[in-house]
Amino acid sequence: MSGTAGVVLGAIFNLDHPAHVVEWHFIQLSVANLVVIALMFVVFFAALLLPFPGAQNRRKGRS
Amino acid sequence: MSATENPPQSSWTVKLRERAVEALPPEKLLPDGQPTYVASWIYIFGVASIAALVCLIASGSILALKGPAWWHYTSVGHFFNSIHLWSVEIFFFVMVVHLWGKYWMAAWRGGRTRVWITGAVTFLVAVPCALTGYVSQQNFDAQWISTQAKDGLNSVGVGAFFNVTNFGQMYSYHVLLLPLAVVALVASHVLLVRRHGVVPPIDIRSRIVPAAPATPGANGHPGAATDTSATPGAAS
Numbered sequence: 001m002s003g004t005a006g007v008v009l010g011a012i013f014n015l016d017h018p019a020h021v022v023e024w025h026f027i028q029l030s031v032a033n034l035v036v037i038a039l040m041f042v043v044f045f046a047a048l049l050l051p052f053p054g055a056q057n058r059r060k061g062r063s
Numbered sequence: 064m065s066a067t068e069n070p071p072q073s074s075w076t077v078k079l080r081e082r083a084v085e086a087l088p089p090e091k092l093l094p095d096g097q098p099t100y101v102a103s104w105i106y107i108f109g110v111a112s113i114a115a116l117v118c119l120i121a122s123g124s125i126l127a128l129k130g131p132a133w134w135h136y137t138s139v140g141h142f143f144n145s146i147h148l149w150s151v152e153i154f155f156f157v158m159v160v161h162l163w164g165k166y167w168m169a170a171w172r173g174g175r176t177r178v179w180i181t182g183a184v185t186f187l188v189a190v191p192c193a194l195t196g197y198v199s200q201q202n203f204d205a206q207w208i209s210t211q212a213k214d215g216l217n218s219v220g221v222g223a224f225f226n227v228t229n230f231g232q233m234y235s236y237h238v239l240l241l242p243l244a245v246v247a248l249v250a251s252h253v254l255l256v257r258r259h260g261v262v263p264p265i266d267i268r269s270r271i272v273p274a275a276p277a278t279p280g281a282n283g284h285p286g287a288a289t290d291t292s293a294t295p296g297a298a299s
Contacts, residue, residue, distance in 0.1 A: 036152075036156065039156075040156060040159055040160055040163075043156075043160055044105075044160050044163050044164070046104070047103070047104035047105040047107070047108070047160065047164070048103075048104075048105055050104055052102045052103050052104055054102060055099075055102035055103065058099045058102050059099055059102075
């Protein structure tokens with residue numbers, strides 16, 4: 001990554017601090033990992049709900 | 064007449080070939096198309112996992128060839144280090160979505176038990192394959208992680224066999240033993256998918272029984288009102 005891009009991203013995402021952590025009883029998760037898990041749910045449901053290109057044509061062709 | 068035109072039927076190569084072709088004929092091994100139900104986004108995460116695995120192995124091979132000083136101190140080394148990191152992030156991301164999708168469509172149906180098992184074991188083997196990468200970085204991060212991990216592994220009694228502070232052992236696991244296992248499992252998983260076919264979605268229509276008028280007291284069974292076959296009164 002070039003120096004300029006690094007400075008710009010650094011201005012947006014301040015990483016100069018300990019990780020944010022969510023604690024619930026014995027469960028301890030970093031916010032970064034929680035974001036990834038949330039994204040996996042989003043992608044999973046999007047894959048179920050979004051139409052696949054050409055799927056309708058295939059079904060018509062079969063019938 | 065040459066000897067190859069009439070090979071002895073007792074030859075192990077002939078038996079192996081015949082069994083292989085019987086199990087996976089060429090049109091099944093490399094099919095022309097897939098069933099209509101495969102035209103769904105939920106079916107792409109398996110091949111996305113394989114694509115990420117290819118990127119992982121390619122970038123990891125380059126890192127292994129060039130060595131730690133290159134991946135820590137040069138721009139190109141940083142680039143390939145990042146490719147390797149993000150490949151593994153994507154690999155696990157799409158593999159977990161693939162796992163969820165297959166779990167909820169009960170992908171072990173129709174004699175696909177071994178397909179499911181090889182997939183699940185691949186996931187379990189891929190986890191230590193990735194974690195040994197953390198302790199193979201050759202930096203303070205690796206030292207910190209290995210000294211934390213050794214306590215966990217010692218607490219369950221496997222520290223003598225799996226020493227995370229031993230770089231040579233961890234590196235061998237990371238670049239050879241565990242990747243070999245992952246690739247072998249993925250290959251067998253894909254071959255089994257080719258043999259049994261991609262699992263179809265659960266057909267909800269076949270599970271819905273046409274609604275029937277309520278028949279009070281019929282059999283006293285909660286499902287009697289909808290189970291037309293079990294309730295004579297419901298047919299009228």
